[in-house]
Amino acid sequence: MKRGRSRLKSLFCLVALAALVVAGCSNKEEAAGTVSEDAKKGAMESFSVGDTFKATEPFELPILYMDQPTYPYKKDWLLWEKITEITNVTLKPTIAPYSDYTQKRSLLISSGDAPLIIPKTYPGEEAPFVSSGAILPVSDYIDKMPHFKDKVEKWGLEEELEALRQNDGKFYLLPGLHEAVWPDYTLIVRTDIFEKHNIAIPKTWDELYVAMKKLKELYPDVTPFSDQYEFNSTLNIAATGFGTKAGWGFGNGLTYDEAKDEFIYTATTDEYKEMLTYFNKLVSEGLLDKESFTQEDDQAIQKFVTGKSFIINGNSQTLVLHRTDMDKNLGKGNYKIAKITVPGGPAGQLMSGSRLENGVMISSKAKDSENFEAILQFIDWLYYSDEGQEFAKWGVEGTTYTKENGVRKLVDDVNYNGLNPAGTKDLRKDFGFSGGVFAYGGTTDLLRSMMSEEEVKFQEDMAKTKTTIPAEPPIPFSIEDREQVTLLSTPLKDYTDQNTLKFILGERDLSEFDTFVKELESQGLQKYLDLANKTYKEYKKSK
Template sequence: MSRNAKKLLSFLLVVVLAVSVLLAGCGNKNTESNSNINTSKQEQTATNSKDPQNLHFKSDKPLEFTMLYSDHPNYPYKEDWLLWKAIKDATNVSLKLTIVPMSDYSQKRSLLISSGQAPEIIPKTYPGQEIPFVASGAILPISDYINEMPNFSREVKEWGLQKDLDTLKQADGKFYVLPGLHELYTMQYSLAIRQDIFEKNNIPIPNTWDELESALKKLKEIYPNSTPMSDRWQGKALLLNAAPTFGIPVSSSDGLFDWTGANVLYNSSKDDWEFYPTSSEYKDMLTYFNRLVKEGLLDPETFTQTDDQAVQKFVTGKSFVIMTNTQEIQNMINRMNETLGQGNFKVTQIVPLAGPKGAVVAGSRLENGIMISAKAKDDPNFHQMLKFIDWLWYSEEGETLTKWGVEGVTYQKVNGKFQLMPDVNYMNLNPSGTKNLQKDYGFSGGVFCLLYGGPKDLAESMMTPEVAKLEEEVNSTRKLLLPPPPVPLNESQREQYNMLNQPLADYVQQMTYKFITGVASLDKDWNNFVQQCKAQGADQLVKLTNDVYKSTKDKMK
């Protein structure tokens, strides 16, 4: 072979070798890439999403999941709601519903779960309501599957909700309800006042409980035949509002005065749990409200009258101060348009009052959420179900769909802001609209969306200017109490806890009302009250709570 031929052959061998290495490298790269990508249609959709953090789910085949549905009387279920079509168009999922009237929902949910007949998806479950079903294994420990729920995980991380989520943990270190999430604390309950009456008489809007007392005294002087303040909800919301400002560390999930009747509360400065109804802070709060009753400033019927009786006094001008929330205030205004005449009054919801222990509010950024039936894991499409739930309830895209509906049909974007279509109304945001977003289309219903939950911008998108201003003021001037750590009682411990706590809770509530209204004397009867609480097991309840807390807190982290 000639010298030139040898050079040519050597050159060709080098080229072939280089091309082979290049091809091999490309082949390896493709193989590695393919091994890390699930090529199912819904995963491709997630990968191609405009917002990689807002992962979209759409099944490549039609799916059907069963779900319990709480039917609200204000917007009764309709099979032809646009909501159902919109969900299916977005996800290729249909929901087979078990429809239950809202008034029977809790009882029916319990019966279905206990009998093993519950649908796979069980929404409208508030944290704590899952506890009775944990020991039986009837519902899933959803914390085992959070790694399959990227939207939920992102919101928890970005909004700093891990400590809130930890409060849901049970004795096994797992949690069993997938809660609704709020980016910001959303204040619902505070006092409403007749601002026109305050302004007419040059009475400053109160910022503290002491200032409220002064305002009520002036109102009593000017309107001697009135009782300036008469409240609803048997005074429970009033006391729950006041408690943290007097140094009683309640939160919305344990609420001294709400339906759960918890009285053993967490003292963060001591890192232990105490029985607060016998504390000096509790007595100070009772003393304050008792003084209001004695001086004719607070209606003693507050703690016995129906909600309608309390509201009737306010809307007819017989009282000037009442507890409300951001939804009920509009209902009162509507009634006052009829009783006092539109334009003849001004009602304002004010920021929660500050107290001796500061400008603090009790609440939570967790809301009602979802339990998943244990039998759901046997569904061949179980993992698709998790992705569906994650997208519909926890992605901004899904939250927007269930809240606002379909763009161009129920809402439009104007300069980047959500706006109802001209013919659609909701919560008086568009009074001229002839169709209702809830009743006619099924959107903004409590089964799927939180009124002011989710991302900040989306939560604020449906607030009236008054509510948005109030929320901003609350978040900038009030401090939200941190959630208490979990106390994961096992089944036998919980039974013991309930046996001690329930009669105590009933007794405390009864005596709370008696002390405030003057039926019992804080001077003469307080020591006996303290002794009765001890006799009924307050110390045992505290010991049980602290023993469980101290023995489990390391594994709850």
């Protein structure tokens, strides 16, 4: 980034000299990372770690807001009122429905109509907007964001941020930052059924197979495992233990081979084949419901909560929802369910995950705002300060929660995700706090402050028993190469997805795996790998 700034500065100087305007770089063009005096209206003159941001003059700030059907948008939420009261900033949301958020975000950016602040953007989703210049290279302005900078340095997140850098050496997304990796999705099982028949809770995928064989013998009319999410979450969590990637975690299809110091295509490896073989065995022996790959989530849930299956994939929130449904269907006290530690696989007890969360893009139009520096300070406080993160998550002390000796507790009349079931008001629905647009990232203490004791134990067990695999090096494709990469990688992934399903379901015999690899090669696989490894080597050399 420093080399980039130096080259840019030299260019400005040459232009200035050629035009005989002024010596040096004193022209009106601003160097990368600087904020003109005309763009500092409302900004605090001194803004450091621990400071509460309050604009010196009030202003309005347009923001894209994802409307979650679980807690639909209300214009009279306490959240909006308190943001204005604390910061002197009035947010003006453009509402985009949850079901259509990604598409509406793209359309707004492409048309030039996007609000200045564009949250709920996951790492990688910003890449298509870089070449147009529609979004701000925020890495140029990190010095204006002390809380973000402090957390990156304090938690050693520099390497993870490297993965966000584009070919120009800059990154265009401010990600949510977590102090530690925290897993959420795993298998939820009927622990009462396991206990009734003295079946140990499995710690490996092989042990899960043995347990399900026993369950099938005891309940021949039940398929033990019927899943939701089209099996993508289970493939994701299982792949790590098999030493590969799949499902939601398949990404661009590339896996870094440290021994060779190059990227290989994930679906061509022995590890991927071993994972397919395992799940094919579950299907062929009637242990895994074939409909797991095609059924609606609600269908899988209904099977689980009515006792027609004993295992499903889910997270801490779905666990609470399942209990509510099972109280109605099976009766309170007639069942027990729990999240289990993700089973280990042939590669060991491993855990994948990033400490980077969905984050914020800033429209490049923000730089033209007279409030540009104040906008940066506002985002830094709300999304990255301890105070702002606690506010977004817990709300207002004395109104939605209390805090004593560092322990936060919802007030008697407020509930959140079953944390205080007696509460008649909901922290998200009625007040607007703890929503996905603002409340993410932060210290492990803050994260766990809203978890049940059961969930905290799951997190601790994962941390104690699992080794976190290191992040892979980035492949910062150039703007010119990115279109070619998409043209190559998309059909390869589509073909991989199709055949992954066929292999697992037994519609294609695993003896044809080598043929499948050759079919990928005939679809431009080597060209994709060559482009990726060329880019990686050039990046590594430049670094």
